Amino acid sequence: MLPWIHQHILTILIASPLLGILILALIPRRHEEASSEVAMVSSGLTLFLSLVMFSTFRPLGRFAFSESFSWLPQFGSSYRVAVDGLSAILILVVSFVILLTVLINWKSMRVGGREAFASLLAFELGLIGFFSAADILLMYVFMEISIVFLGVSALLVSGASLTLRRSEQPFPPPLTPTLSPSPSPLPLGERVGVRGRGGGEGGRARGLPKFVGFMSLASLLFLVVIVFLMLAAGSSNLVEVEKITLAKNAQVWMLALLLVGVFCRMGLFPFHSWVGEFSGQPRSVNLLLMGLVFVGGAYILYRLLPPFIVAATLLQPVLTWVAVSSIVISALISLAQKNLGSLFIYIFMAQFGFVLLGIVSVNPQGFAGSGMQMVSISASIAAISVIFALFRRRGVDLGAEDFKGLFARTPVFGLCFLVIMLALASLPGLGNFPGLFMIWMGLFKGSWVLALVSLIGVVFMATALINVAGMALYKGELSEERQRRLPLSEVVLIVPFVLLILAIGIFPDIVLRYIKQSTEAAWALFSQQI
Amino acid sequence: MGPIFSTDIALAVWKNLPFFIPVLTGLIIYVIDTCWREDEDKDVLIYLAVAGLIGSVLLFWRLWMAGGPAYFINLPVSRFSLALLILVLVLAILFVLTAHDYYQMRGMNVARLVVYFLFATFGIVSALATVNVMVIFVGLVITSMALTFMLRSYGGDIGEIARKFWVYSLATDLIFCFGAVFLFGSIGTFDVGAGPGLISAVNEVYTGNYFRIGLAVMAVALFAKMAVVPLNWWVSDIVYLRSLPLIGIILFFYRAGVVLVALKLFAPLAAMWGEFFEVPIVIVAAVTMSWANLAAVRAYDMKSLLACSSIAHVGYILALFPTLMIADGSGAVSVVILVTAFSVAHLGALATLQTLSSDTADHTDFVSLIGLGRNHPWVALTLSLFLLALAGVPPLLGFISRFMAVRELALSGNYFILLIVAVNCALAVYYYTRPIAQMYLFKSEGVSELEADYPLIVVIALAAIMIIYLGILPASFIHWIGLSVAGM
Numbered sequence A: 001m002l003p004w005i006h007q008h009i010l011t012i013l014i015a016s017p018l019l020g021i022l023i024l025a026l027i028p029r030r031h032e033e034a035s036s037e038v039a040m041v042s043s044g045l046t047l048f049l050s051l052v053m054f055s056t057f058r059p060l061g062r063f064a065f066s067e068s069f070s071w072l073p074q075f076g077s078s079y080r081v082a083v084d085g086l087s088a089i090l091i092l093v094v095s096f097v098i099l100l101t102v103l104i105n106w107k108s109m110r111v112g113g114r115e116a117f118a119s120l121l122a123f124e125l126g127l128i129g130f131f132s133a134a135d136i137l138l139m140y141v142f143m144e145i146s147i148v149f150l151g152v153s154a155l156l157v158s159g160a161s162l163t164l165r166r167s168e169q170p171f172p173p174p175l176t177p178t179l180s181p182s183p184s185p186l187p188l189g190e191r192v193g194v195r196g197r198g199g200g201e202g203g204r205a206r207g208l209p210k211f212v213g214f215m216s217l218a219s220l221l222f223l224v225v226i227v228f229l230m231l232a233a234g235s236s237n238l239v240e241v242e243k244i245t246l247a248k249n250a251q252v253w254m255l256a257l258l259l260v261g262v263f264c265r266m267g268l269f270p271f272h273s274w275v276g277e278f279s280g281q282p283r284s285v286n287l288l289l290m291g292l293v294f295v296g297g298a299y300i301l302y303r304l305l306p307p308f309i310v311a312a313t314l315l316q317p318v319l320t321w322v323a324v325s326s327i328v329i330s331a332l333i334s335l336a337q338k339n340l341g342s343l344f345i346y347i348f349m350a351q352f353g354f355v356l357l358g359i360v361s362v363n364p365q366g367f368a369g370s371g372m373q374m375v376s377i378s379a380s381i382a383a384i385s386v387i388f389a390l391f392r393r394r395g396v397d398l399g400a401e402d403f404k405g406l407f408a409r410t411p412v413f414g415l416c417f418l419v420i421m422l423a424l425a426s427l428p429g430l431g432n433f434p435g436l437f438m439i440w441m442g443l444f445k446g447s448w449v450l451a452l453v454s455l456i457g458v459v460f461m462a463t464a465l466i467n468v469a470g471m472a473l474y475k476g477e478l479s480e481e482r483q484r485r486l487p488l489s490e491v492v493l494i495v496p497f498v499l500l501i502l503a504i505g506i507f508p509d510i511v512l513r514y515i516k517q518s519t520e521a522a523w524a525l526f527s528q529q530i
Numbered sequence B: 001m002g003p004i005f006s007t008d009i010a011l012a013v014w015k016n017l018p019f020f021i022p023v024l025t026g027l028i029i030y031v032i033d034t035c036w037r038e039d040e041d042k043d044v045l046i047y048l049a050v051a052g053l054i055g056s057v058l059l060f061w062r063l064w065m066a067g068g069p070a071y072f073i074n075l076p077v078s079r080f081s082l083a084l085l086i087l088v089l090v091l092a093i094l095f096v097l098t099a100h101d102y103y104q105m106r107g108m109n110v111a112r113l114v115v116y117f118l119f120a121t122f123g124i125v126s127a128l129a130t131v132n133v134m135v136i137f138v139g140l141v142i143t144s145m146a147l148t149f150m151l152r153s154y155g156g157d158i159g160e161i162a163r164k165f166w167v168y169s170l171a172t173d174l175i176f177c178f179g180a181v182f183l184f185g186s187i188g189t190f191d192v193g194a195g196p197g198l199i200s201a202v203n204e205v206y207t208g209n210y211f212r213i214g215l216a217v218m219a220v221a222l223f224a225k226m227a228v229v230p231l232n233w234w235v236s237d238i239v240y241l242r243s244l245p246l247i248g249i250i251l252f253f254y255r256a257g258v259v260l261v262a263l264k265l266f267a268p269l270a271a272m273w274g275e276f277f278e279v280p281i282v283i284v285a286a287v288t289m290s291w292a293n294l295a296a297v298r299a300y301d302m303k304s305l306l307a308c309s310s311i312a313h314v315g316y317i318l319a320l321f322p323t324l325m326i327a328d329g330s331g332a333v334s335v336v337i338l339v340t341a342f343s344v345a346h347l348g349a350l351a352t353l354q355t356l357s358s359d360t361a362d363h364t365d366f367v368s369l370i371g372l373g374r375n376h377p378w379v380a381l382t383l384s385l386f387l388l389a390l391a392g393v394p395p396l397l398g399f400i401s402r403f404m405a406v407r408e409l410a411l412s413g414n415y416f417i418l419l420i421v422a423v424n425c426a427l428a429v430y431y432y433t434r435p436i437a438q439m440y441l442f443k444s445e446g447v448s449e450l451e452a453d454y455p456l457i458v459v460i461a462l463a464a465i466m467i468i469y470l471g472i473l474p475a476s477f478i479h480w481i482g483l484s485v486a487g488m
Helices: A002-007 A009-026 A029-055 A085-104 A113-132 A136-165 A201-233 A238-243 A248-266 A273-278 A284-304 A306-314 A316-335 A340-360 A364-393 A411-424 A432-446 A448-473 A488-506 A509-529 B007-035 B043-066 B079-105 B110-129 B133-154 B159-187 B196-203 B205-226 B233-239 B244-266 B270-297 B302-325 B330-354 B377-391 B397-412 B415-441 B454-472 B475-486
Strands: A064-072 A077-083 B070-072 B075-077
Touching: A002 A009, A002 A064, A009 A029, A009 A064, A009 A077, A009 A113, A029 A085, A029 A113, A064 B475, A077 A085, A077 A113, A077 A136, A085 A113, A085 A284, A085 A364, A085 A509, A113 A136, A113 A284, A136 A201, A136 A238, A136 A284, A136 B397, A201 A238, A201 A248, A201 A273, A201 A284, A201 B397, A201 B415, A238 A306, A248 A284, A248 A306, A248 A340, A273 A340, A284 A306, A284 A340, A284 A364, A306 A316, A306 A509, A316 A340, A316 A432, A316 A448, A340 A364, A340 A432, A340 A448, A364 A411, A364 A432, A364 A488, A364 A509, A411 A432, A411 A448, A411 A488, A432 A448, A432 A488, A488 A509, B007 B043, B007 B070, B007 B079, B007 B110, B043 B079, B043 B110, B079 B110, B079 B244, B079 B330, B079 B454, B079 B475, B110 B133, B110 B244, B133 B159, B133 B244, B159 B205, B159 B233, B205 B244, B205 B270, B205 B302, B233 B244, B233 B302, B244 B302, B244 B330, B270 B302, B270 B415, B302 B330, B302 B397, B302 B415, B330 B377, B330 B397, B330 B454, B330 B475, B377 B397, B377 B415, B377 B454, B397 B415, B397 B454
Parallel strands: none
Antiparallel strands: A064 A077, B070 B075
């Protein structure tokens, strides 16, 4: 039994959220409160299986846990799953983040949570499938599943919160249900939409179309690139696709399409406008989910880059400029944010700009640094989301003012918050530093000027984060409500993240050895092509 | 004096039986309906129609499996035709079942609808069976007449719409006939499957030009029936009908049939028209999908949205027509997959909307969808499933069809239309997600009870299974279509 499980661990991992979804579908509406428990057990099981997979990860060659079944022989596509170091660690991160999402929505989603939890689990299924796919068409299929259910999850969770907040803000205007056959004269955007910038009507109207538009544009661009690669390789097997040699012209065009798709998905400049609209007042769930989508965007670029490596080398100066601009602009925008949710979104966008920078620097240090960044930013995002969730639970809003005096109220929690802020500011010895350092090392080889320019972004980010940290350290007069302390049980939730951030910062090798297993293999391929 | 009923006649009857089963079933139902009293429950007649159609499917399947020659009124029927006939008849079974509950709820005589529907199905079967353009013309006329009578039999205030539909259909049929005559004048036969002789005749400049004019005229007629922009104005009339089954039959079943007829007619001749008509077809396809998608963005009613979406799908299908020139027949396979996804997903969405209908009105506007996710989760889930399939989201059939379309366009080097298709698909995702957001984002206080009868539930379930199964494991279906195309 155990060898069988070991042999099919990836398929079992992909299927485990499905089990939760099926059970959720069978729960009668009157017992809906049980959906939290089902979701927790299902995501807990997935995390357990991920840990089993991760702890037994011993790659023979490039990939481990390879499985393959015929799926679409007409197009040379199979259900082919396998993991290398980077994907194994990312699967672990996903399982952990989804369990966390379930836990932080434990109370708020007890009513109306069946669909929300089911979509969260479907999102998890999509992401685990995406990271384990070793077939580019299969990878695309799982990626799309994850994107669809990201939207659904975010909408359902936001929708639930909006229902609660209706007494405070009249939303949406024409909610009176009617079975009149006449069409509503009001524009749909006023009735349907995710919360926009500042929560205003206009923001809501723009939110949904922009999100759907950017995501579907990215999907179609990825599809075109994947079809092109399949036609060139005669198969969608990732290993075969990586080995093909394309004409330079074709490489340039296809890499351009791929990059536009990645930029749309990661919300990088100049395709960043949907991010603000989608999460003007982001809930912790939105932050978590968007973080995973950003990681997914970077991952697909990492996986599909080998056939375009000549074009990437050719276009490297342009791409590096674009990545650096994205970092600086996102960091600059973060300085202007009054709302902590928006501020962190832009900080994460800037951090993901570094991930892109590492990949397009086309050298082993840059690659490894990008992988490290993906993991460490995910940890930071998860930590920030927990903090927001704990505060939201007390009705504390995410305005910078609301965090005033945090240190004075709860010193342990304040300290944890400070560590996370400093980690995001890339302070040496903390989680984000090793990745960033490696990316810089890679970048210095290509252009030291750009490396210095990218430092401006870090300075902006640090300024924004230090402002927030300053608020937390504020010791002025506080209202009675703000002096209420967080109980120890909740403070404990955040401590593991801080330890993880410290561990990655001080002993980066615990993550780096897995990532290097992946990036060194990728680099060997690139070297052949170049 | 020989025997009245010779073995040859028996054999001929047996060979033609599968083609005539729909019309024979229709006649039997007509006779029974005439003999029965008006107030008698005529539900059983629908099941009789379904039994007839299933019988026909089984016989066609047997013929397909045998791989041997099949004949329709002495004209050879290819394996590709047999596959298309099976597909159309399966769709016919699903479509006829949707009418049961709806007509019963309104206290109307469903038998008449079934009779006319079976005649229309027979028309499409005839048009699909052969590559003789006169037989196709007769099949199209039978379909037009049957659908017009079907519209008139519904009664109420749709007489005007029925008249307009009749005039339009007849006009397009006559245009098709005109093209057929041109074709006859150029090659001396109505049979476009005449083999190498045909190709050498068409290669002559004089003959070739008339041949292509004939094809172009026939294409215009078929495009008008498919509601290609700007010949799509009749669709808005149909959308106004207060009968969801009729809308489904005309907009999704009939048009899917016409698309398959066009495929059947033009695919074997692609080498003869391809280089001449590629650019006009691409332009028409681009205009059709773009116009329809932009119109769908402004739609506030599911009927309008699905109608616009169906026109956009016709645009995607037309965009694939130049790929029919690819020698391995993969273009034709893609078209068949796209037509299957188009008709099943639209049928499923419409059938799901039908569950919301009351005995006096259809509730298809977006406002009626508010809160469905909470009040009627299964209805919301299935409707979302069909809409996501239409949007091309994996792992549903819509994705496979979209993937194959993109693959064929890339393979044939039609990058301009590939770009247009990509932009349109991105736009389409937006309008398909609007009703989903409406269903799941908001709550509705008043919860109405829904009652759907078993045939409708069976249709929705079958359509959902097809969409999911063929989306996840499409290999056998694609292989089957591929084998059939090889026998074209």
